[in-house]
Amino acid sequence: MIPCYTVQRNLACIQRTVGGVRWTSSCRPAPLLTASPVRALIDDKISIRGHFLPPRCPVTVCAQMQSDDGDLWEAFAHFNTNSDGTVNLTRDPSVGGSYLGCEPMGLLWGLQPAPGAREGLRQAEKKKVETPYVMLMSLLKGHVSPSERPSTELAAVTAERWYMAPGVRRIEIRQNGVVGTLFLPPGPGPFPAMLDLWGMGGGLVEYRSALFASRGYASFSLAYIGHKDLPGPQNLINVGDPYYKSAFQLLQDHPQVYPDRIGIIGLSFGVYLALRLASHSGIKPSCLICINGPAGSTIKLADADGRTEQTENDQKYWTYDDQGNVSFRAVSLPANLSPESKVKLEHLTCPLMYIVGEDDLSASSVENANLIEETLSAAGKSQLLTRLSYPGAGHLIEPPYTPNSRASLWSVKPQKLVTLWGGHLAPHAAAQEDSWKKILEFMETNLRH
Amino acid sequence: MSMKPLCVKLSVQPSRGLVDEKFTVLVQNLLPGFQLTVHALHQCEDGHSWEAFAHYTTDATGTVNVSQDPSLDGTYSGVEPMGLLWSLRPVPGSKSGLRMRKMNVQTPMVVTISVYQGHQMEGFLDRVSLASVVVERWYMAPGVRRVPITDGKLTATLFLPSGAGPFPGLLDLWGGGGKLVEYRAALLASHGIASMALDYLTPQITKETGKMVDNDYFETAYRVLEQHPQILGSRIAMLGLSFGTSVTLRMAVYSQDVKLSCAVCISGSHVQPIGGSVEQILAYFNRNADKTRFDENNQVIWRDLLLPIPTDPSLKVDMGRLQCPLLLVVGEDDQNWPAHECAMDMKEMMERAGNSHLLTVLSYKNAGHLIEPPFMPFARASTFKTVTNPPTKVMALWGGELVAHSRAQEDAWRKMLVFLRENLYGGMKHGASFSNL
Numbered sequence: 044m045i046p047c048y049t050v051q052r053n054l055a056c057i058q059r060t061v062g063g064v065r066w067t068s069s070c071r072p073a074p075l076l077t078a079s080p081v082r083a084l085i086d087d088k089i090s091i092r093g094h095f096l097p098p099r100c101p102v103t104v105c106a107q108m109q110s111d112d113g114d115l116w117e118a119f120a121h122f123n124t125n126s127d128g129t130v131n132l133t134r135d136p137s138v139g140g141s142y143l144g145c146e147p148m149g150l151l152w153g154l155q156p157a158p159g160a161r162e163g164l165r166q167a168e169k170k171k172v173e174t175p176y177v178m179l180m181s182l183l184k185g186h187v188s189p190s191e192r193p194s195t196e197l198a199a200v201t202a203e204r205w206y207m208a209p210g211v212r213r214i215e216i217r218q219n220g221v222v223g224t225l226f227l228p229p230g231p232g233p234f235p236a237m238l239d240l241w242g243m244g245g246g247l248v249e250y251r252s253a254l255f256a257s258r259g260y261a262s263f264s265l266a267y268i269g270h271k272d273l274p275g276p277q278n279l280i281n282v283g284d285p286y287y288k289s290a291f292q293l294l295q296d297h298p299q300v301y302p303d304r305i306g307i308i309g310l311s312f313g314v315y316l317a318l319r320l321a322s323h324s325g326i327k328p329s330c331l332i333c334i335n336g337p338a339g340s341t342i343k344l345a346d347a348d349g350r351t352e353q354t355e356n357d358q359k360y361w362t363y364d365d366q367g368n369v370s371f372r373a374v375s376l377p378a379n380l381s382p383e384s385k386v387k388l389e390h391l392t393c394p395l396m397y398i399v400g401e402d403d404l405s406a407s408s409v410e411n412a413n414l415i416e417e418t419l420s421a422a423g424k425s426q427l428l429t430r431l432s433y434p435g436a437g438h439l440i441e442p443p444y445t446p447n448s449r450a451s452l453w454s455v456k457p458q459k460l461v462t463l464w465g466g467h468l469a470p471h472a473a474a475q476e477d478s479w480k481k482i483l484e485f486m487e488t489n490l491r492h
Numbered sequence: 493m494s495m496k497p498l499c500v501k502l503s504v505q506p507s508r509g510l511v512d513e514k515f516t517v518l519v520q521n522l523l524p525g526f527q528l529t530v531h532a533l534h535q536c537e538d539g540h541s542w543e544a545f546a547h548y549t550t551d552a553t554g555t556v557n558v559s560q561d562p563s564l565d566g567t568y569s570g571v572e573p574m575g576l577l578w579s580l581r582p583v584p585g586s587k588s589g590l591r592m593r594k595m596n597v598q599t600p601m602v603v604t605i606s607v608y609q610g611h612q613m614e615g616f617l618d619r620v621s622l623a624s625v626v627v628e629r630w631y632m633a634p635g636v637r638r639v640p641i642t643d644g645k646l647t648a649t650l651f652l653p654s655g656a657g658p659f660p661g662l663l664d665l666w667g668g669g670g671k672l673v674e675y676r677a678a679l680l681a682s683h684g685i686a687s688m689a690l691d692y693l694t695p696q697i698t699k700e701t702g703k704m705v706d707n708d709y710f711e712t713a714y715r716v717l718e719q720h721p722q723i724l725g726s727r728i729a730m731l732g733l734s735f736g737t738s739v740t741l742r743m744a745v746y747s748q749d750v751k752l753s754c755a756v757c758i759s760g761s762h763v764q765p766i767g768g769s770v771e772q773i774l775a776y777f778n779r780n781a782d783k784t785r786f787d788e789n790n791q792v793i794w795r796d797l798l799l800p801i802p803t804d805p806s807l808k809v810d811m812g813r814l815q816c817p818l819l820l821v822v823g824e825d826d827q828n829w830p831a832h833e834c835a836m837d838m839k840e841m842m843e844r845a846g847n848s849h850l851l852t853v854l855s856y857k858n859a860g861h862l863i864e865p866p867f868m869p870f871a872r873a874s875t876f877k878t879v880t881n882p883p884t885k886v887m888a889l890w891g892g893e894l895v896a897h898s899r900a901q902e903d904a905w906r907k908m909l910v911f912l913r914e915n916l917y918g919g920m921k922h923g924a925s926f927s928n929l
Binding site for chain 2: 208
């Protein structure tokens with residue numbers, strides 16, 4: 044392999060001494076790395092290309108990103124340039140690194156905590172949705188790993204990835220006891236809307252709502268556990284049916300929302316909440332999207348309104364792997380759900396999309412999907428159900444092109460616990476990409492037409 | 493089917509782009525044959541509002557794609573993907589003589605794109621749109637660093653591309669209006685060239701001493717670039733517009749210290765007293781001030797001040813001595829400088845001297861003087877404040893026709909980037925060929 048890079052630099056010096064008159068050689072311009080668009084939304088594809096490289100040469104493309112908490116994430120892929128000296132991640136396969144094969148967005152979903160990072164990190168939990176992720180992409184000589192020093196950097200480009208499109212408005216809601224964040228698209232409206240529910244991790248998870256607003260839907264992330272502005276101890280669900288109903292009505296009453304074009308999306312425990320709200324309380328959403336969650340409560344209910352009394356789901360259903368990591372999967376087996384909390388699915392009247400990660404280690408998604416399918420079928424309502432099932436995908440099926448963690452730190456007290464989410468790298472990434480596209484199409488069909 | 497109102501979908505991709513990047517405006521979910529107006533609104537830094545609009549009719553799928561469908565009427569017509577930007581004009585009732593120039597390049601230009609029902613001509617701000625999105629247009633790519641420069645008594649700003657480098661360098665000079673204008677240098681850095689915008693008519697040193705700068709000021713600027721640890725000292729170009737061309741040609745040909753890989757001169761001239769200072773060059777132009785003409789709107793035409801092109805060699809830069817590739821960009825309707833005539837004269841000088849293989853001329857019919865980065869709104873005339881003491885404010889006629897000038901900006905910018913890239917990274921045959929463009 045001729046050191047083409049040094050030849051080019053030497054020629055530059057020779058050219059200089061011959062009085063500034065340039066006599067040509069077969070020198071090529073210096074390598075260039077481009078990313079397009081260079082400021083993109085999280086669910087936009089990015090085209091990453093290297094140009095002006097020697098033909099049939101080994102190169103490494105490397106991506107680095109710093110999370111809001113300061114943790115460094117990295118991915119890299121090995122390529123061989125083609126005969127015209129280019130590398131194009133939309134066309135070329137990676138032959139080594141964080142992923143293999145032709146994966147245009149592999150450097151993004153393949154991001155891992157860099158060596159030396161804190162352990163048990165779960166990424167894609169961007170707390171500040173108003174600022175972008177900043178990604179530094181570099182083109183390195185040869186097939187190297189980023190931590191190998193010294194490596195020759197041939198070119199670099201910085202890209203930004205945003206959850207919020209320009210003009211999207213983020214509004215903190217603390218109204219009628221309801222705690223949440225509303226995202227509104229730019230423009231006069233009115234807009235179709237989504238109520239957005241997450242799992243027992245609690246707090247207020249905003250990024251999916253921000254992305255829905257960037258795609259033209261008003262979206263309301265609702266907190267129900269583990270938030271300082273909610274009543275009662277933070278480790279219990281102290282709000283019940285009236286709370287979720289208020290949240291839905293808040294959307295309906297909003298001057299910029301179509302009151303009869305509101306859907307609900309739930310992940311994990313949020314699935315139960317969405318199903319309960321839709322079949323129980325006189326609320327009529329236009330559609331439901333359920334990801335990897337139970338059709339009944341995994342926690343014993345304290346009252347008829349759905350408040351809970353215990354601090355944790357029943358530990359007798361927890362299982363452990365060889366490393367002492369815990370799987371919550373069995374907790375949500377239909378047989379283990381508290382019977383009085385099982386949602387009366389036969390009362391559903393709107394289209395329902397249920398998304399299953401077949402390698403979900405945190406919830407019994409397959410079994411709950413089966414239960415929902417059987418119940419709707421028995422009620423003559425199977426046409427309402429769209430079931431998406433992804434082999435190799437785990438629990439946290441999130442917006443695309445963000446990395447998945449197979450396991451992450453769940454708690455530090457009373458002892459350090461790492462929980463298993465499941466999901467293998469490439470299939471989980473494919474599931475996120477495909478399901479997101481189908482979610483947006485489902486919303487388009489049910490909320491816009 | 494229910495009587496729900498139509499839920500029109502408007503999208504612009506990308507919603508955050510560089511100023512020279514194209515976008516796609518898509519309107520969907522309407523009925524076929526629906527008449528609509530797409531409207532762009534921008535409030536610039538000095539508070540003035542600019543708008544553009546175009547009339548479309550949806551196709552059989554209820555869609556309008558601005559990149560593919562023709563505008564039937566408005567501030568532009570026909571198929572014009574970027575017409576909503578380059579045809580922006582001050583809203584009715586605005587002051588006359590406005591020109592849009594972004595001075596703060598660290599924030600984006602924000603444009604609101606909206607869809608209105610029907611084919612509307614006016615009163616947009618009093619109507620409710622069907623939908624509206626916000627688009628950002630950036631001069632700086634992510635990772636580009638803005639570095640104010642005061643070394644050597646310069647008033648300048650250096651823009652470094654993202655990454656470790658080293659990068660080729662470029663000295664960026666604007667024209668007779670003075671001030672430190674950063675946006676073109678920022679954009680060039682976004683394309684991988686470390687670029688320094690230099691204020692040479694109204695710099696701090698001139699404000700303090702009352703004296704205009706001279707050759708050593710430009711040589712200092714060149715040296716700052718050459719010695720910068722992230723800049724390839726042997727790969728430096730110079731770019732000048734209008735009076736900036738006068739400085740660029742003089743440095744390129746006569747300076748012992750400045751060794752350029754290439755030069756780009758836009759809307760300028762080689763006519764100047766050889767060996768004169770910057771101040772003397774300006775004085776030479778002023779001597780012909782009686783040749784100033786006015787059009788029917790009392791707008792100032794200055795192109796005759798340099799005509800006829802002198803035959804006296806002491807009044808023209810000796811182009812036969814140029815040793816680096818040169819790209820000349822001129823508008824044939826330039827009413828401010830006789831740029832096209834000067835380009836032809838320079839070509840002739842170089843042909844006689846035998847170095848015309850270094851020269852490329854891009855000459856655009858019906859383009860005016862201010863050939864700027866693409867998709868920016870066009871000003872056929874605008875208020876211009878001279879840097880003389882005391883300054884005078886006039887309405888200068890730049891020339892050009894909207895569509896031809898906008899096309900020229902787009903074409904010239906693209907070719908200029910290719911020219912710079914080929915010459916700054918070393919290795920093209922003389923007189924960079926555009927056969928692959």
